Amino acid sequence: MVNEHQQPTRPPAAEAPAGHPAPSAAGDVPVAETGDFWLLLGAAALLGVFGGLFGLVFMWLLRLGQGWYAYSSPGWMGGHWWWVAVTAAAGLVIGLLRWATRLPFKTPGLIADLQDQYVNPRLVPGILLVSTASLIGGASLGPEKALGSVGGGLGQWMAARRRLDDEGRGATTLSGMAGSYGGLFSSPIIVVMMIVEVARPGGAKLTRVLVTSILSASISFGIYFAVAGTVFLDLYAVPSFSYQNWYLLAGVGIGLLAAVVSTLLGVTVTASGKLFDRLRLPDLVKSIIGGVLFGVVGVILPLTMMTGTDQLGVVLKEGATLGLGLVAVLVIAKMITMGVSLGSGFIGGPIFPSLFIGGTAGVALHLAVPSLPLGLTFTCMLAAVVGGFVSAPFAMVLFAAFTTQIGALNATPVLLAVITSFVTVEAVRFLLARRGRPRADAGAP
Incomplete structure (x- = not known):
């Protein structure tokens, strides 16, 4: 549910220039021979x-x-x-x-x-x-x-x-x-x-x-x-945990929770964009208002500032000291500041702040359910929230496994969590699109 601004139509396909073979619809020409x-x-x-x-x-x-x-x-x-x-x-x-x-x-x-x-x-x-x-x-x-x-x-x-x-x-x-x-x-x-x-x-x-x-x-x-050197490898050192079979079922449940977080993030970003669009103000004023808003939130909750990469490491290390209430609020606050940033004219990518949201939600889940290992909840939510949000599940499994170094065996619950989140979010998108279709058809001549 990534909020993407309306984009200019992509230029139409050009005919093959002279001296270049025309593309084959049947794919009968090997790629390397072109x-x-x-x-x-x-x-x-x-x-x-x-x-x-x-x-x-x-x-x-x-x-x-x-x-x-x-x-x-x-x-x-x-x-x-x-x-x-x-x-x-x-x-x-x-x-x-x-x-x-x-x-x-x-x-x-x-x-x-x-x-x-x-x-x-x-x-x-x-x-x-x-x-x-x-x-x-x-x-x-x-x-x-x-x-x-x-x-x-x-x-x-x-x-x-x-x-x-x-x-x-x-x-x-x-x-x-x-x-x-x-x-x-x-x-x-x-x-x-x-x-x-x-x-x-x-x-x-x-x-x-x-x-x-x-x-x-x-x-x-x-x-x-x-x-x-490397930027992300071994960045988030999670506590080691031994694989248990019931973690597979836990991964499915964590994936459903991640789908909720991912959907809420998409709704927040979309709603923020629409809210700024409705403001009858010059674009420059909108950007200043956006800066003031996420700046005030940053004063109250400083970990919501910036990309979230370094800030997520702080949450992972000091989550128990920060407490469940503050960690949970950080998840919601980061959604709001991300939505405000995009809606008010600031430009940046959605992946890094989404990683903060997913990883922080994983820390909050561990604090709420201590029987679930922190390494499991953090890695699953880190991958599953972003995997559902940007529709890149397998890339996020690899990213989570590389950044936390949890091992191949413990990556299996992460894979289940990501796939569960991805399929659930895609189902929500399908239902929303299907719900909006009759209205469009009814209004069409």
Whole structure:
């Protein structure tokens, strides 16, 4: 239930340029025998190099810019009131940047970019500037939108310059996004799985996307690892626990709870976006209001600020000290700040804050039911909430297993939790779409 802003229609498929074989609907021509395939590999390699280098610079700038964030306590009222001035100023800067770059108030979201396999290169400079200001300003969003837009936009531009066909443009765009994420997610496997699950390329295109994304993500990871090391591997050290058969049933139950959290997150983000849309105010004022709102929440609950990566580690370590009530409130508050950030014109990705929400909900579940091991509840909810929210279940299983190092055996309940959450959320989407269909049909001439 990701809230995606309305997106410009993707350009129609172009006819195959002279000298390039036309795509075969029957798929009777092997992919490797087409000239475009080798052009795609070359482009993927270049995009991997660019993605690794750009990712290093971008994440370094974010770390430098976010240095103002230091709370006195992770509990109630642990922030500082001058934070509100910073977040409000961020809203003002974002409004001015949108005006200067002529960036629309509603821009395509990360999931829409992946599903449409298209990034408008003309929007990339504005998205990069606004997203950078958003993340430095403390918005509850992640860096994956900016990185994906830069990599995908460059891939789209390269494909247009080489006059690739529609499938080639889509594969190059996705390989550009894979190159941007190769170092960020610390594993090319996770990156490729996420792209395939969300974009869902079919037929011969799947082979192109797989090969080019693996190449691009692997090169990017190699560059990123050589300079900065891994980002997420072993990030969340959960207490070890021994596998029990009844954990399989527990995984199904945790998956149902994760589906509720995921659905509530989608409703919160959607409702927040509609609320800001109804405000008869200039876009710049909306951004300032949004900055003030999540800034005030941040003063009260400082762990709701920023992307949530480091903050989730604090919740995992100090959950018992914070208490069940505060941890549960953090889950709801992070949903609100994420919705406010997206609805008021800030730009960022939905994955990182969703990870905070899922992991924190897992800590809350353990505090409420101590018989469930913390390692089990945290890992299951971490993967299942995001897996249902962005429709990437298997990628999130890999991500949770890699970041917590729970082992192959204990990953089985996590897999059941993620699949349960994914299927439940998809069922809810289907029912909502089916419910809205008669109204549309009744109003049609």
